[in-house]
Amino acid sequence: MTSNLCAQAAEQAGLNQAALRHLADVAREVAELGGAELMRHYGRLSSIENKGRIGDLVTNADLAAEARVLEALRERTPEIAVLAEESGARGEQDGLRWCVDPLDGTTNFAHGYPFFATSIGLTWQQQPVLGAIAVPFLNETFWGAPGLGSFLNTSPMQVSSCNHLADALLVTGFAYDRHTRLDNNYAEFCWFTHRTRGVRRGGAAAVDLAFVAAGRLDGYWERGLAPWDLAAGVALVEIAGGQVSDYRGERFDIGSGRVLACAPGLHQAMVDELNQVEPLSGACFGAPGITAVGS
Numbered sequence: 031m032t033s034n035l036c037a038q039a040a041e042q043a044g045l046n047q048a049a050l051r052h053l054a055d056v057a058r059e060v061a062e063l064g065g066a067e068l069m070r071h072y073g074r075l076s077s078i079e080n081k082g083r084i085g086d087l088v089t090n091a092d093l094a095a096e097a098r099v100l101e102a103l104r105e106r107t108p109e110i111a112v113l114a115e116e117s118g119a120r121g122e123q124d125g126l127r128w129c130v131d132p133l134d135g136t137t138n139f140a141h142g143y144p145f146f147a148t149s150i151g152l153t154w155q156q157q158p159v160l161g162a163i164a165v166p167f168l169n170e171t172f173w174g175a176p177g178l179g180s181f182l183n184t185s186p187m188q189v190s191s192c193n194h195l196a197d198a199l200l201v202t203g204f205a206y207d208r209h210t211r212l213d214n215n216y217a218e219f220c221w222f223t224h225r226t227r228g229v230r231r232g233g234a235a236a237v238d239l240a241f242v243a244a245g246r247l248d249g250y251w252e253r254g255l256a257p258w259d260l261a262a263g264v265a266l267v268e269i270a271g272g273q274v275s276d277y278r279g280e281r282f283d284i285g286s287g288r289v290l291a292c293a294p295g296l297h298q299a300m301v302d303e304l305n306q307v308e309p310l311s312g313a314c315f316g317a318p319g320i321t322a323v324g325s
């Protein structure tokens with residue numbers, strides 16, 4: 031993804047500066063409404079259920095925040111389609127679409143670990159355009175739009191100027207299918223841990239991306255993600271001056287679930303390193319029966 035793909039998508043969608051400003055304000059307001067709903071439930075959850083895969087949880091907070099967000103989006107932009115994690119798709123998914131993760135970091139939230147967010151991203155024909163990520167425990171909202179810029183609350187933000195992998199602090203995550211695949215990101219985690227100042231595993235993809243956009247972290251890669259994890263954060267990294275692509279340095283594809291998002295000075299080095307990693311044998315993590323499937 032080159033540095034103006036959000037701007038190109040906005041142009042193709044026919045969004046002028048006034049429309050972008052309006053939609054960025056909607057994203058920010060609605061993300062903050064979702065975040066406020068999350069805080070009402072933080073530390074006092076009444077229900078935690080498993081959605082099927084090991085560790086893939088849904089709580090009453092995910093559902094309450096999603097209901098609040100969808101109600102607010104319906105009031106403000108009834109003409110825009112929605113893809114929301116807990117309730118699915120509404121409307122034409124290839125035009126303008128809000129991608130909603132009401133609670134990114136559900137496992138953290140369920141354990142009282144205060145690293146979670148509400149993420150609201152706008153896509154046009156599957157391309158991220160703009161977004162907002164509210165991290166309510168920190169009272170921080172990361173938001174922006176092409177032409178308008180990217181902000182942490184009211185202050186402009188930008189990606190870091192890091193250009194040496196050895197000086198970088200990276201972040202990544204592990205998808206819920208990690209128990210059943212060899213391509214589970216464990217090998218990449220070891221590889222980068224060995225070549226950088228460190229690799230964090232925050233447990234909330236949207237917050238990881240927001241922190242890259244704000245220059246707190248220098249780079250992020252992950253696989254197995256959904257559009258609601260990616261849309262807002264990818265837009266923010268790009269608008270904040272970062273580079274976003276697939277692992278090979280080619281155009282980012284939101285449907286692939288795979289992303290590399292980092293300071294521009296690290297992009298080529300991260301692509302080069304990612305392409306040298308071989309999956310660990312299942313025996314390395316006590317699952318000798320696992321074989322690689324797909325990507």
Ligand code: IPD
Nearest residue numbers: 134135136203204205233234235
């Ligand atoms: C998860 C988090 C986590 C990432 C997973 C996501 P959820 O989202 O973003 O960091 O590693 O792949 O599914 O389930 O907490 O919304």
Ligand code: CA
Nearest residue numbers: 131134135259
């Ligand atoms: Ca998520």
Ligand code: CA
Nearest residue numbers: 115131133134
């Ligand atoms: Ca979620």
